[in-house]
Amino acid sequence: MSPLLPPELLDVREVAAILRVSEDTIYEALQKGRVPGAFRPLPGSRLWRIRKAEFYASLAGTAPASDGGAETVPETAEALGRAGRPRTRRRRATS
Numbered sequence: 001m002s003p004l005l006p007p008e009l010l011d012v013r014e015v016a017a018i019l020r021v022s023e024d025t026i027y028e029a030l031q032k033g034r035v036p037g038a039f040r041p042l043p044g045s046r047l048w049r050i051r052k053a054e055f056y057a058s059l060a061g062t063a064p065a066s067d068g069g070a071e072t073v074p075e076t077a078e079a080l081g082r083a084g085r086p087r088t089r090r091r092r093a094t095s
Helices: 012-019 023-031 052-060
Strands: 049-051 062-064 070-072
Touching: 012 023, 049 052
Parallel strands: none
Antiparallel strands: 062 070
């Protein structure tokens, strides 16, 4: 965990490590709105933060509902996009 973040928040690097995917995969999922509990702390900034409780609840298959109950959340590592697919590296063109 980053020493500057409150303990209830995760950053992109931590989420990528938890799910064992690249940070690029997490950024793509964030852009598509597929990461529960994600928000930008400063409007217009490039930084993303993820609320730890909502993120872990989504991995478990439930998330806190607004009425205090629990609802099923289909968002898992597989739902983030390329999770589970082999990573491919682009080769640089040599001159």
